[in-house]
Amino acid sequence: xxxxxxxxxxxxxxxxxxxxxxxxxxxxxxxxxxxxxxxxxxxxxxxxxxxxxxxxxxxxxxxxxxxxxxxxxxxxxxxxxxxxxxxxxxxxxxxxxxxxxxxxxxxxxxxxxxxxxxxxxxxxxxxxxxxxxxxxxxxxxxxxxxxxxxxxxxxxxx
Amino acid sequence: xxxxxxxxxxxxxxxxxxxxxxxxxxxxxxxxxxxxxxxxxxxxxxxxxxxxxxxxxxxxxxxxxxxxxxxxxxxxxxxxxxxxxxxxxxxxxxxxxxxxxxxxxxxxxxxxxxxxxxxxxxxxxxxxxxxxxxxxxxxxxxxxxxxxxxxxxxxxxx
Numbered sequence: 001x002x003x004x005x006x007x008x009x010x011x012x013x014x015x016x017x018x019x020x021x022x023x024x025x026x027x028x029x030x031x032x033x034x035x036x037x038x039x040x041x042x043x044x045x046x047x048x049x050x051x052x053x054x055x056x057x058x059x060x061x062x063x064x065x066x067x068x069x070x071x072x073x074x075x076x077x078x079x080x081x082x083x084x085x086x087x088x089x090x091x092x093x094x095x096x097x098x099x100x101x102x103x104x105x106x107x108x109x110x111x112x113x114x115x116x117x118x119x120x121x122x123x124x125x126x127x128x129x130x131x132x133x134x135x136x137x138x139x140x141x142x143x144x145x146x147x148x149x150x151x152x153x154x155x156x157x158x
Numbered sequence: 159x160x161x162x163x164x165x166x167x168x169x170x171x172x173x174x175x176x177x178x179x180x181x182x183x184x185x186x187x188x189x190x191x192x193x194x195x196x197x198x199x200x201x202x203x204x205x206x207x208x209x210x211x212x213x214x215x216x217x218x219x220x221x222x223x224x225x226x227x228x229x230x231x232x233x234x235x236x237x238x239x240x241x242x243x244x245x246x247x248x249x250x251x252x253x254x255x256x257x258x259x260x261x262x263x264x265x266x267x268x269x270x271x272x273x274x275x276x277x278x279x280x281x282x283x284x285x286x287x288x289x290x291x292x293x294x295x296x297x298x299x300x301x302x303x304x305x306x307x308x309x310x311x312x313x314x315x316x
Contacts (some may be wrong), residue, residue: 007290007291007294010294014297014298015297016223018296020313024225024313042174066182116159116161120160120162124162131299136165136168136169138289139169139177141289143179145284155182
Protein backbone atom coordinates (compact mmCIF):
# COMPACT_ATOMS: atom_id res chain seq x y z
CA UNK A 1 0.00 0.00 0.00
CA UNK A 2 1.00 3.62 -0.46
CA UNK A 3 0.48 6.31 2.20
CA UNK A 4 -0.94 9.71 1.28
CA UNK A 5 1.57 12.44 0.47
CA UNK A 6 1.55 15.53 2.67
CA UNK A 7 -0.42 17.44 0.05
CA UNK A 8 -2.94 14.62 -0.26
CA UNK A 9 -3.32 14.46 3.52
CA UNK A 10 -3.93 18.20 3.68
CA UNK A 11 -6.49 17.93 0.88
CA UNK A 12 -8.25 15.01 2.53
CA UNK A 13 -8.45 16.82 5.86
CA UNK A 14 -9.78 20.00 4.26
CA UNK A 15 -12.38 17.97 2.37
CA UNK A 16 -13.54 16.23 5.56
CA UNK A 17 -13.75 19.54 7.39
CA UNK A 18 -15.67 21.17 4.54
CA UNK A 19 -18.20 18.34 4.23
CA UNK A 20 -18.67 17.97 8.00
CA UNK A 21 -19.20 21.71 8.48
CA UNK A 22 -21.48 21.95 5.46
CA UNK A 23 -23.74 19.09 6.49
CA UNK A 24 -24.00 20.51 10.01
CA UNK A 25 -24.74 23.98 8.65
CA UNK A 26 -27.49 22.81 6.28
CA UNK A 27 -29.02 20.53 8.91
CA UNK A 28 -29.19 23.41 11.36
CA UNK A 29 -30.68 25.75 8.79
CA UNK A 30 -33.39 23.30 7.79
CA UNK A 31 -34.11 22.19 11.36
CA UNK A 32 -34.61 25.84 12.27
CA UNK A 33 -36.76 26.68 9.23
CA UNK A 34 -38.67 23.44 8.67
CA UNK A 35 -37.98 21.11 11.60
CA UNK A 36 -36.31 18.51 9.40
CA UNK A 37 -32.74 17.48 8.60
CA UNK A 38 -31.18 18.06 5.20
CA UNK A 39 -31.70 14.47 4.08
CA UNK A 40 -35.49 14.74 4.53
CA UNK A 41 -35.51 17.90 2.47
CA UNK A 42 -33.60 16.07 -0.27
CA UNK A 43 -36.32 13.40 -0.36
CA UNK A 44 -39.10 15.96 -0.76
CA UNK A 45 -37.10 17.85 -3.41
CA UNK A 46 -36.37 14.65 -5.37
CA UNK A 47 -40.05 13.69 -5.44
CA UNK A 48 -41.09 17.21 -6.45
CA UNK A 49 -39.05 16.91 -9.64
CA UNK A 50 -40.85 13.81 -10.92
CA UNK A 51 -43.87 14.25 -13.20
CA UNK A 52 -46.46 13.00 -10.74
CA UNK A 53 -44.51 13.76 -7.56
CA UNK A 54 -44.10 10.07 -6.80
CA UNK A 55 -41.37 7.48 -7.08
CA UNK A 56 -40.77 3.85 -6.18
CA UNK A 57 -39.13 3.56 -2.78
CA UNK A 58 -36.21 1.58 -4.22
CA UNK A 59 -35.55 4.25 -6.84
CA UNK A 60 -35.81 7.04 -4.27
CA UNK A 61 -33.18 5.28 -2.15
CA UNK A 62 -30.94 4.88 -5.18
CA UNK A 63 -31.30 8.51 -6.24
CA UNK A 64 -30.50 9.83 -2.78
CA UNK A 65 -27.80 7.17 -2.14
CA UNK A 66 -29.14 5.99 1.20
CA UNK A 67 -30.01 2.60 2.63
CA UNK A 68 -33.54 1.25 2.44
CA UNK A 69 -33.85 1.19 6.21
CA UNK A 70 -32.80 4.81 6.49
CA UNK A 71 -35.27 5.76 3.77
CA UNK A 72 -38.04 3.79 5.43
CA UNK A 73 -37.43 5.57 8.74
CA UNK A 74 -37.39 8.99 7.06
CA UNK A 75 -40.56 8.29 5.10
CA UNK A 76 -42.36 7.27 8.30
CA UNK A 77 -41.38 10.56 9.91
CA UNK A 78 -42.42 12.57 6.86
CA UNK A 79 -45.73 10.68 6.74
CA UNK A 80 -46.27 11.77 10.33
CA UNK A 81 -45.90 15.39 9.20
CA UNK A 82 -48.39 14.80 6.40
CA UNK A 83 -45.77 15.66 3.78
CA UNK A 84 -45.52 12.21 2.20
CA UNK A 85 -47.67 9.15 1.90
CA UNK A 86 -46.98 5.60 0.79
CA UNK A 87 -49.01 3.92 -1.91
CA UNK A 88 -48.89 0.45 -3.33
CA UNK A 89 -47.30 0.30 -6.72
CA UNK A 90 -49.95 -0.54 -9.35
CA UNK A 91 -47.49 -2.36 -11.63
CA UNK A 92 -45.74 -4.41 -8.96
CA UNK A 93 -47.50 -6.02 -6.02
CA UNK A 94 -44.43 -5.97 -3.83
CA UNK A 95 -43.38 -2.42 -4.72
CA UNK A 96 -44.28 0.72 -2.82
CA UNK A 97 -44.39 4.31 -3.96
CA UNK A 98 -43.49 7.41 -1.97
CA UNK A 99 -45.88 10.21 -2.91
CA UNK A 100 -45.34 13.90 -2.12
CA UNK A 101 -48.59 15.35 -0.72
CA UNK A 102 -49.85 18.86 -1.47
CA UNK A 103 -48.87 19.84 2.07
CA UNK A 104 -45.37 18.46 1.44
CA UNK A 105 -45.11 20.39 -1.79
CA UNK A 106 -46.22 23.59 -0.04
CA UNK A 107 -43.64 23.00 2.68
CA UNK A 108 -40.95 22.57 0.05
CA UNK A 109 -41.99 25.79 -1.71
CA UNK A 110 -41.90 27.60 1.63
CA UNK A 111 -38.46 26.35 2.67
CA UNK A 112 -36.65 26.19 -0.69
CA UNK A 113 -35.59 29.87 -0.83
CA UNK A 114 -33.86 29.72 2.56
CA UNK A 115 -32.17 26.45 1.70
CA UNK A 116 -30.97 27.60 -1.71
CA UNK A 117 -29.68 30.82 -0.18
CA UNK A 118 -27.69 28.77 2.35
CA UNK A 119 -26.21 26.52 -0.35
CA UNK A 120 -25.33 29.51 -2.50
CA UNK A 121 -23.71 31.40 0.39
CA UNK A 122 -21.69 28.35 1.47
CA UNK A 123 -20.53 27.25 -1.98
CA UNK A 124 -21.38 29.08 -5.18
CA UNK A 125 -20.95 32.65 -3.91
CA UNK A 126 -17.49 31.69 -2.68
CA UNK A 127 -16.14 29.77 -5.69
CA UNK A 128 -15.13 31.18 -9.07
CA UNK A 129 -17.11 29.82 -12.04
CA UNK A 130 -14.07 27.69 -12.92
CA UNK A 131 -13.90 26.25 -9.41
CA UNK A 132 -17.62 25.48 -9.41
CA UNK A 133 -17.12 23.60 -12.68
CA UNK A 134 -14.10 21.76 -11.25
CA UNK A 135 -16.12 20.78 -8.17
CA UNK A 136 -18.83 19.31 -10.40
CA UNK A 137 -16.34 17.32 -12.43
CA UNK A 138 -14.45 16.04 -9.38
CA UNK A 139 -17.70 15.10 -7.62
CA UNK A 140 -18.90 13.15 -10.67
CA UNK A 141 -15.61 11.23 -10.80
CA UNK A 142 -15.80 10.30 -7.10
CA UNK A 143 -19.50 9.41 -7.25
CA UNK A 144 -19.07 7.31 -10.41
CA UNK A 145 -16.27 5.35 -8.78
CA UNK A 146 -18.36 4.53 -5.73
CA UNK A 147 -21.49 3.77 -7.73
CA UNK A 148 -19.82 0.73 -9.24
CA UNK A 149 -17.64 -0.77 -6.56
CA UNK A 150 -16.51 -4.34 -6.65
CA UNK A 151 -19.31 -6.39 -5.21
CA UNK A 152 -22.72 -4.93 -4.61
CA UNK A 153 -22.33 -3.14 -1.31
CA UNK A 154 -24.36 -0.12 -2.43
CA UNK A 155 -26.51 1.52 0.24
CA UNK A 156 -29.83 1.05 -1.53
CA UNK A 157 -29.22 -2.64 -2.13
CA UNK A 158 -28.76 -3.39 1.55
CA UNK B 159 -32.84 35.44 -3.63
CA UNK B 160 -31.36 33.77 -6.67
CA UNK B 161 -32.02 30.14 -7.66
CA UNK B 162 -29.19 27.86 -8.71
CA UNK B 163 -28.48 27.66 -12.45
CA UNK B 164 -28.83 24.28 -14.12
CA UNK B 165 -25.06 23.77 -14.00
CA UNK B 166 -24.94 24.70 -10.32
CA UNK B 167 -27.80 22.32 -9.56
CA UNK B 168 -26.03 19.50 -11.36
CA UNK B 169 -22.81 20.27 -9.46
CA UNK B 170 -24.62 20.41 -6.12
CA UNK B 171 -26.34 17.09 -6.76
CA UNK B 172 -23.11 15.40 -7.83
CA UNK B 173 -21.37 16.77 -4.73
CA UNK B 174 -24.12 15.44 -2.44
CA UNK B 175 -24.01 12.05 -4.13
CA UNK B 176 -20.22 11.88 -3.90
CA UNK B 177 -20.10 12.83 -0.22
CA UNK B 178 -23.02 10.56 0.75
CA UNK B 179 -21.52 7.57 -1.08
CA UNK B 180 -18.04 8.26 0.26
CA UNK B 181 -19.11 8.52 3.89
CA UNK B 182 -21.13 5.33 3.56
CA UNK B 183 -18.22 3.55 1.87
CA UNK B 184 -15.66 4.57 4.53
CA UNK B 185 -18.04 3.80 7.39
CA UNK B 186 -18.63 0.33 5.98
CA UNK B 187 -14.93 -0.28 5.46
CA UNK B 188 -14.03 0.75 9.01
CA UNK B 189 -17.00 -1.03 10.60
CA UNK B 190 -15.89 -4.19 8.83
CA UNK B 191 -12.19 -3.83 9.71
CA UNK B 192 -12.34 -2.18 13.14
CA UNK B 193 -15.95 -2.16 14.32
CA UNK B 194 -16.11 1.63 14.39
CA UNK B 195 -17.51 4.36 12.14
CA UNK B 196 -15.28 6.75 10.22
CA UNK B 197 -15.76 9.57 12.72
CA UNK B 198 -14.33 7.45 15.57
CA UNK B 199 -11.30 6.63 13.45
CA UNK B 200 -10.80 10.35 12.81
CA UNK B 201 -10.71 10.97 16.58
CA UNK B 202 -8.03 8.31 17.14
CA UNK B 203 -6.02 9.59 14.16
CA UNK B 204 -6.19 13.20 15.35
CA UNK B 205 -4.95 12.25 18.82
CA UNK B 206 -2.15 10.10 17.39
CA UNK B 207 -0.69 13.15 15.66
CA UNK B 208 -0.25 15.20 18.84
CA UNK B 209 3.07 14.97 20.73
CA UNK B 210 1.72 13.15 23.77
CA UNK B 211 -1.29 11.55 22.08
CA UNK B 212 -3.68 13.69 24.10
CA UNK B 213 -5.81 16.75 23.51
CA UNK B 214 -8.37 18.86 25.36
CA UNK B 215 -11.88 17.68 24.57
CA UNK B 216 -12.91 21.15 23.37
CA UNK B 217 -9.98 21.29 20.96
CA UNK B 218 -10.64 17.77 19.70
CA UNK B 219 -14.25 18.78 18.92
CA UNK B 220 -13.03 21.87 17.11
CA UNK B 221 -10.46 19.99 15.06
CA UNK B 222 -12.94 17.35 13.97
CA UNK B 223 -15.78 19.89 13.53
CA UNK B 224 -18.32 18.03 15.63
CA UNK B 225 -20.54 19.00 18.56
CA UNK B 226 -19.43 18.46 22.13
CA UNK B 227 -22.27 16.05 22.78
CA UNK B 228 -21.37 13.96 19.73
CA UNK B 229 -17.74 13.91 20.84
CA UNK B 230 -18.69 12.97 24.38
CA UNK B 231 -20.77 10.05 23.14
CA UNK B 232 -17.98 8.85 20.83
CA UNK B 233 -15.35 9.11 23.57
CA UNK B 234 -17.51 7.04 25.92
CA UNK B 235 -17.78 4.33 23.29
CA UNK B 236 -14.04 4.41 22.57
CA UNK B 237 -13.32 4.27 26.31
CA UNK B 238 -15.42 1.12 26.41
CA UNK B 239 -13.10 -0.40 23.80
CA UNK B 240 -10.07 0.61 25.84
CA UNK B 241 -8.80 2.80 22.99
CA UNK B 242 -9.19 6.14 24.75
CA UNK B 243 -9.35 7.40 28.29
CA UNK B 244 -10.33 10.71 29.84
CA UNK B 245 -8.05 12.58 32.18
CA UNK B 246 -8.54 15.78 34.09
CA UNK B 247 -6.65 18.67 32.60
CA UNK B 248 -3.78 19.68 34.94
CA UNK B 249 -3.90 23.35 33.92
CA UNK B 250 -7.66 23.80 34.06
CA UNK B 251 -9.89 22.27 36.70
CA UNK B 252 -12.95 22.24 34.47
CA UNK B 253 -11.14 20.94 31.39
CA UNK B 254 -10.83 17.32 30.35
CA UNK B 255 -8.32 15.60 28.13
CA UNK B 256 -8.90 12.74 25.72
CA UNK B 257 -5.89 10.43 25.78
CA UNK B 258 -5.13 7.77 23.17
CA UNK B 259 -4.17 4.54 24.95
CA UNK B 260 -1.49 2.14 23.71
CA UNK B 261 -4.28 -0.25 22.69
CA UNK B 262 -5.92 2.58 20.74
CA UNK B 263 -2.64 3.41 19.03
CA UNK B 264 -2.13 -0.24 18.11
CA UNK B 265 -5.65 -0.41 16.70
CA UNK B 266 -4.97 2.68 14.61
CA UNK B 267 -1.72 1.18 13.29
CA UNK B 268 -3.57 -2.02 12.44
CA UNK B 269 -6.44 -0.33 10.60
CA UNK B 270 -4.68 2.63 8.96
CA UNK B 271 -3.43 0.75 5.85
CA UNK B 272 -6.91 -0.47 4.92
CA UNK B 273 -8.42 2.95 5.52
CA UNK B 274 -5.77 4.81 3.53
CA UNK B 275 -6.12 2.32 0.70
CA UNK B 276 -9.88 2.97 0.64
CA UNK B 277 -9.40 6.76 0.60
CA UNK B 278 -6.80 6.49 -2.13
CA UNK B 279 -8.95 4.19 -4.27
CA UNK B 280 -12.02 6.42 -3.89
CA UNK B 281 -10.32 9.76 -4.46
CA UNK B 282 -6.63 10.16 -5.22
CA UNK B 283 -6.26 7.22 -7.61
CA UNK B 284 -9.18 8.60 -9.63
CA UNK B 285 -8.24 12.30 -9.81
CA UNK B 286 -5.42 13.88 -11.80
CA UNK B 287 -2.81 15.72 -9.71
CA UNK B 288 -4.39 19.01 -10.86
CA UNK B 289 -7.85 17.87 -9.79
CA UNK B 290 -6.56 16.75 -6.39
CA UNK B 291 -5.03 20.20 -5.96
CA UNK B 292 -8.29 21.85 -7.04
CA UNK B 293 -10.24 19.74 -4.55
CA UNK B 294 -7.95 20.88 -1.75
CA UNK B 295 -8.31 24.54 -2.67
CA UNK B 296 -12.11 24.33 -3.07
CA UNK B 297 -12.45 22.44 0.22
CA UNK B 298 -10.40 25.07 2.06
CA UNK B 299 -12.59 27.85 0.65
CA UNK B 300 -15.81 26.12 1.73
CA UNK B 301 -14.45 25.18 5.17
CA UNK B 302 -13.09 28.67 5.80
CA UNK B 303 -16.46 30.20 4.98
CA UNK B 304 -18.29 27.94 7.41
CA UNK B 305 -15.68 28.31 10.14
CA UNK B 306 -16.59 31.97 10.50
CA UNK B 307 -20.31 32.21 10.01
CA UNK B 308 -22.35 35.09 11.29
CA UNK B 309 -23.12 34.38 14.92
CA UNK B 310 -21.42 31.56 16.77
CA UNK B 311 -23.36 28.52 15.67
CA UNK B 312 -20.27 26.37 15.29
CA UNK B 313 -20.69 22.71 16.24
CA UNK B 314 -18.03 22.64 18.96
CA UNK B 315 -19.47 25.72 20.69
CA UNK B 316 -22.88 24.15 21.15
